[in-house]
Every structure is written in structure tokens, then in C-alpha cells.
Amino acid sequence: DAKTTQPNSMESNEEEPVHLPCNHSTISGTDYIHWYRQLPSQGPEYVIHGLTSNVNNRMASLAIAEDRKSSTLILHRATLRDAAVYYCILIASGNTGKLIFGQGTTLQVKP
Amino acid sequence: DAGVIQSPRHEVTEMGQEVTLRCKPISGHNSLFWYRQTMMRGLELLIYFNNNVPIDDSGMPEDRFSAKMPNASFSTLKIQPSEPRDSAVYFCASRPGQGATYEQYFGPGTRLTVT
Numbered sequence: 001d002a003k004t005t006q007p008n009s010m011e012s013n014e015e016e017p018v019h020l021p022c023n024h025s026t027i028s029g030t031d032y033i034h035w036y037r038q039l040p041s042q043g044p045e046y047v048i049h050g051l052t053s054n055v056n057n058r059m060a061s062l063a064i065a066e067d068r069k070s071s072t073l074i075l076h077r078a079t080l081r082d083a084a085v086y087y088c089i090l091i092a093s094g095n096t097g098k099l100i101f102g103q104g105t106t107l108q109v110k111p
Numbered sequence: 112d113a114g115v116i117q118s119p120r121h122e123v124t125e126m127g128q129e130v131t132l133r134c135k136p137i138s139g140h141n142s143l144f145w146y147r148q149t150m151m152r153g154l155e156l157l158i159y160f161n162n163n164v165p166i167d168d169s170g171m172p173e174d175r176f177s178a179k180m181p182n183a184s185f186s187t188l189k190i191q192p193s194e195p196r197d198s199a200v201y202f203c204a205s206r207p208g209q210g211a212t213y214e215q216y217f218g219p220g221t222r223l224t225v226t
Contacts, residue, residue, distance in 0.1 A: 044217050
């Protein structure tokens with residue numbers, strides 16, 4: 001599976017937008033981009049995924065670069081509850097879908 | 112929907128004892144995964160099942176670890192004998208289908224401490 005690179009940590013103010021970057025320069029054409037997050041003392045939870053087009057759901061938006069070598073998870077209005085570790089993971093379409101977690105980005109949200 | 116259920120939530124045991132962790136996946140999900148999380152190694156996939164059959168156990172650290180899925184609604188992860196380095200949080204996850212477009216649903220985890 002292709003590798004992803006994320007900043008170790010980011011800070012945000014409450015009620016402001018947050019843009020979490022992910023680089024995946026070796027992505028292949030059939031790799032899906034998935035985002036999960038892990039709140040303190042909880043199991044990971046799915047956030048969003050996409051292939052080529054930008055995606056929106058109730059939790060976040062995913063912006064995918066035209067060359068697909070990078071993507072950005074956008075939280076439109078951060079709340080204190082969004083403080084978590086965010087993981088960007090690539091999954092090949094022919095893969096059985098197992099997740100390989102990196103170190104992720106630890107997001108701190110300040111009131 | 113109760114989500115993925117894991118038991119026990121916390122387990123403290125002495126080195127050399129057998130430990131059994133349990134997982135009930137979401138009804139209708141046909142894939143099940145066991146992960147381990149430590150500060151040093153982060154989240155690691157141990158094994159996953161599809162339709163109750165183990166597909167990939169390459170992440171199982173050694174023969175002391177074994178996992179079973181006797182039916183679609185129950186799985187166990189057993190460590191025998193346990194060692195202090197097995198101390199970690201163990202997560203179970205399930206998924207409604209196979210492939211890259213399906214999301215995984217994680218349980219709350221079992222925090223294992225081996226003294």
C-alpha cells in the first residue's frame with residue numbers, strides 16, 4: 001500500500017475551519033483516500049473517503065488535488081469535540097480493505 | 112444499533128496467564144478485524160476475517176496469539192501465555208462488505224495490562 005505523510009500536530013481555534021493536509025505522492029490510480037479519527041480513549045471512527053472528486057458529508061469535506069498526490073480534510077467549524085488524532089489512509093480498490101495506520105495528525109482545538 | 116461490542120473493557124492479569132478478549136460485530140457485517148494499539152507502535156492490524164474465515168493473520172505477533180470466529184456474531188482473541196509486552200489496547204472492528212469503499216466500525220477497545 002502507498003504511504004501517506006501528515007504533520008504530527010496542528011492547532012485550531014474553536015468555531016474556525018481546519019484544513020488537515022495529507023501527502024500521498026506514490027498513490028496509484030485505484031487507491032481510495034480514507035480518513036479516520038480517534039478521539040481520546042475511544043476507538044477510531046470513519047470520517048470520509050474519496051477517489052478523485054471532492055466529497056462532502058455531515059462530518060467533513062475531502063478535497064483531493066487534481067493529480068491526487070495530496071488531499072485535505074476540511075472541518076468547516078471546529079468544536080472542542082473535534083480534538084483527536086486524524087489518520088489519512090490509502091486503500092487499493094482490489095485490496096481487501098484492511099487499514100494500515102500511520103502516526104496521524106493530532107489536532108488540538110482551543111476554546 | 113449497539114455498535115461493535117467488546118468485553119471485557121479492562122483486563123489486568125499476571126504474566127503467564129491466559130487472556131481471552133471477546134468481540135461481537137455489528138449484525139450483518141461480514142468482515143471482522145482485530146487491532147492492537149501501543150504508544151510505541153501505534154495501531155497495528157493483527158488479523159482479519161471475512162465470512163468467519165481468517166484471511167490474513169500476518170500481523171499476529173507470535174504463536175502465543177490466536178483468534179477464532181466460530182460464527183458471524185462472535186470472535187475471540189486469545190493470548191497464552193501472556194507477557195508484559197502484550198499490554199496494549201485491543202480493538203475489534205467490523206465492516207459491512209469487502210473492498211476499499213467500505214468503512215470499518217470500531218469497538219471501544221479492551222485495555223489489557225499484564226503485570
